[in-house]
Amino acid sequence: PYPIPIKNYDPSKDYTPISMWGYFGYQLLFAIPLIGQILILIFAFGGTKNINLRNYARSTFCLFIVLVAVVLLIMLIVALVSASI
Numbered sequence: 001p002y003p004i005p006i007k008n009y010d011p012s013k014d015y016t017p018i019s020m021w022g023y024f025g026y027q028l029l030f031a032i033p034l035i036g037q038i039l040i041l042i043f044a045f046g047g048t049k050n051i052n053l054r055n056y057a058r059s060t061f062c063l064f065i066v067l068v069a070v071v072l073l074i075m076l077i078v079a080l081v082s083a084s085i
Helices: 020-030 033-044 051-084
Strands: none
């Protein structure tokens, strides 16, 4: 009969789940070249009270960092191979 306490619960935050269409809309919004990256940074670093949106923006930001690292690595390999030829 006792409620289970949520670890690190903060009543000032919004824990509302994002709907399927919400994820779709945010994915489209984040795909806009410059505005999307700015919004990802704003949402990821505290521009929203919704914890789920913040976490989604953080995961998208991490994916962006990984993709940039892979592209830079590929460019470095291509530059080294073309310089040795």
